[in-house]
Amino acid sequence: MSICHSKGMEFDAVMLVNVNGEHFPNDDLHARLLYVLVTRAQHELKIFRYWKGSFSQQPNPLPSLMTSYEKAVHAHP
Numbered sequence: 001m002s003i004c005h006s007k008g009m010e011f012d013a014v015m016l017v018n019v020n021g022e023h024f025p026n027d028d029l030h031a032r033l034l035y036v037l038v039t040r041a042q043h044e045l046k047i048f049r050y051w052k053g054s055f056s057q058q059p060n061p062l063p064s065l066m067t068s069y070e071k072a073v074h075a076h077p
Helices: 028-038 063-075
Strands: 011-016 041-051 054-057
Touching: 011 028, 028 041
Parallel strands: 011 041
Antiparallel strands: 041 054
8 A cells, every 4th residue: 555545544453564774765755654554553453674685673763864754743642
């Protein structure tokens, strides 16, 4: 499902794959898109990134991207 199609919908669990600087550059647009994605999860959110030849699950894979996300959250309470 695309990011735009997920607006207004909620899911018990959301898994985001390839959350990295290539797919989510550190800018306002991508911070807002990430905000849409993470707010779709009602109970469980898993964020995955591709790093050094393997997938890994980390709660905060890209600190700079999460900083942009936090700015977007505070800008749109």
